[in-house]
Amino acid sequence: xxxxxxxxxxxxxxLPAWFLYRISDVLYVxxxxxxxxxxxxxxxxxxxxxxxxxxxxxxxIERTFYVHFCDLIVESIKTFTISxxxxxxxxxxxxxxxxxxxxxxxxxxxxxGGHYGNWELFAVxxxxxxxxxxxxxxxxxxxxxxxxxxxxxxxxxxxWMRNYEQVxxxxxxxxxxxxxxxxGSDQCPKLSQQPYWMEFLNQETxxxxxxxxxxxxxNTPVIYxxxxxxxxxxxxxxxxxxxxxPDAISPGGITEMxxxxxxxxxxxxxPFWLWTHKRWKRKKRDFELQA
Numbered sequence: 001x002x003x004x005x006x007x008x009x010x011x012x013x014x015l016p017a018w019f020l021y022r023i024s025d026v027l028y029v030x031x032x033x034x035x036x037x038x039x040x041x042x043x044x045x046x047x048x049x050x051x052x053x054x055x056x057x058x059x060x061i062e063r064t065f066y067v068h069f070c071d072l073i074v075e076s077i078k079t080f081t082i083s084x085x086x087x088x089x090x091x092x093x094x095x096x097x098x099x100x101x102x103x104x105x106x107x108x109x110x111x112x113g114g115h116y117g118n119w120e121l122f123a124v125x126x127x128x129x130x131x132x133x134x135x136x137x138x139x140x141x142x143x144x145x146x147x148x149x150x151x152x153x154x155x156x157x158x159x160w161m162r163n164y165e166q167v168x169x170x171x172x173x174x175x176x177x178x179x180x181x182x183x184g185s186d187q188c189p190k191l192s193q194q195p196y197w198m199e200f201l202n203q204e205t206x207x208x209x210x211x212x213x214x215x216x217x218x219n220t221p222v223i224y225x226x227x228x229x230x231x232x233x234x235x236x237x238x239x240x241x242x243x244x245x246p247d248a249i250s251p252g253g254i255t256e257m258x259x260x261x262x263x264x265x266x267x268x269x270x271p272f273w274l275w276t277h278k279r280w281k282r283k284k285r286d287f288e289l290q291a
Contacts (some may be wrong), residue, residue, distance in 0.1 A: 005145070005146070009077055010081070011041055012176075014277060020078060021233070024067075024070040025070075029064065031063040032070075041278060042066075044052045046065075046270070048202065049202055050202075064203045065085065065272075065275050068230055068272055071232065071233070072120075075120065077234065079120050087121065087128070090235065091236070091238070091241075092129075094238045095239050096131070098239045099132055100131060102178065102221055103132055103178055106175070106176075107180065108178050109178075109179075110181050110211050110222045112185050112223070112225070113224050113226060114185060114262045114265075114266075115186055116183060116226060116227055116273045119184070120154070121235055122227055123159055125153040126182075127134060127158025130180060132178050133179045134162060135159075135160075135161075135167055135183060136161050136182045138151075138161050138162070140163075143278045154155070167181055181290065182249055184206075184271055187205045187277065188264060188281055189282065193206055195208055195287070198255075201266065212255045214245070215246040216254075221241070221243065224239070224257075224258045225239050226238050226240075226261070226265045242263045243257070
């Protein structure tokens, strides 16, 4: 992995953007046309999410998704060497002032979103744009070398990368540093978790409950963020307030609201969600058997 990083990833990361997108065009042919990487998963996910769409419409979403997916690969590689100026040019934040009232009160916030747009560029840029100290939850990779390289890349301009136990400790002890804890809510829950069940994209879906649990445990406002693709290589985050007072919302309500935000964004522009993941591989009965 060390050799691969220094001989392939780092040199590619140093290439100019126009050259990276030529590589992306080649990757599209290889990954989609030749190898058909996870094509069955993507096709089934899109078909089940949009049952009223024609086969032609579904195929158009599929093709555009793979173009975006290949762009994501080269853009993610670019984050290992991207400059601050290039990051600020390519990734903007539409309304970071939504955090101002909470920073003035010294309040932590929960920031929740999905794997939509370009979350790697978001990770690199967020500390430049919001007044809170952003903290992203992560699980360590099996490769210590790559784990350290990815941590360094994502945190190069101020993002903290921590596991959940470390985040809880930060919130309990470092009250003078208001943090924005970032949750990705659209992964398939583990069998050890108890998700919130709801209909999402026309399918019964277990949604991770972490953001809501954190907000309730520490009485933090919840903000939803969506990453819009403006054009090739350029993105913008838009923030929306989910709730200020978690205790005023009935159980499950916070999860329901931020998931509906994500669903609406996917419906508005389907190709830019991560369709390759097996979002619906576990059913409600699987969790009932674990109980």
